[in-house]
Amino acid sequence: MSIVSFLKEAGEKLFGGKDAQAATPAAPTAADVAGLNTKAGQAIQKYVADQGLSAKNLEITYDGATSAVTVRGEAPDQATREKIVLCCGNVQSVAQVHDEMTVAKAAEPAGTFRTVKSGDTLSKIAKEAYGDANAYMKIFEANKPMLKHPDKIYPGQVLRIPPS
Structure with missing residues (x-):
């Protein structure tokens, strides 16, 4: 648990x-x-x-x-x-x-969870998680169907970050 x-x-x-x-x-x-x-x-x-x-x-x-x-x-x-x-x-x-x-x-393997902060984008989160801002689609895909568009995230939202 x-x-x-x-x-x-x-x-x-x-x-x-x-x-x-x-x-x-x-x-x-x-x-x-x-x-x-x-x-x-x-x-x-x-x-x-x-x-x-x-x-x-x-x-x-x-x-x-x-x-x-x-x-x-x-x-x-x-x-x-x-x-x-x-x-x-x-x-x-x-x-x-x-x-x-x-x-x-x-x-x-299990992914990790990350809380979106003000100013975050999926590209910024991908750069921190994987060292590659262009890997943002991996995060977007891992959070479908809750995310409908890669630009529609908000502070306080928790996202799944899949293993690299």
């Missing part, structure tokens, strides 16, 4: 919109909190599925008190595992992901 930290204020806005605010009572009960945590976990699980990522027995839970997601299941490979963890963490209001996933085919 590993714990990956994320910037809580950055990421996809999956919950907390008008519908969620209207449904939240002034003094929530334990049942209300449990229900909101369940809905948040389901929203994150849907987001992962919408990215075309899946794992055997995938289970994603959210704890609003700690801003933490726990993800379990068996990913088909290491890259998919890392992408699922990134999907879970690159969501606004998530500060950390407890990765309890396993990998069916563990032959490939």
Whole structure:
């Protein structure tokens, strides 16, 4: 198991919109909190599925008190595992992901994670990671489908940096 930290204020806005605010009572009960945590976990699980990522027995839970997601299941490979963890963490209001996933085919080496800072580009990150700014497409490809365009990264986002 590993714990990956994320910037809580950055990421996809999956919950907390008008519908969620209207449904939240002034003094929530334990049942209300449990229900909101369940809905948040389901929203994150849907987001992962919408990215075309899946794992055997995938289970994603959210704890609003700690801003933490726990993800379990068996990913088909290491890259998919890392992408699922990134999907879970690159969501606004998530500060950390407890990765309890396993990998069916563990032959490939693990990548690393890097938090985007102000002024970063994929080329700059590739230069730091590989010594070659032109290797930015390797990082872009490793973060698909979460990244739609190589120029669309933002501070606080966590990216997967595949091994060289």
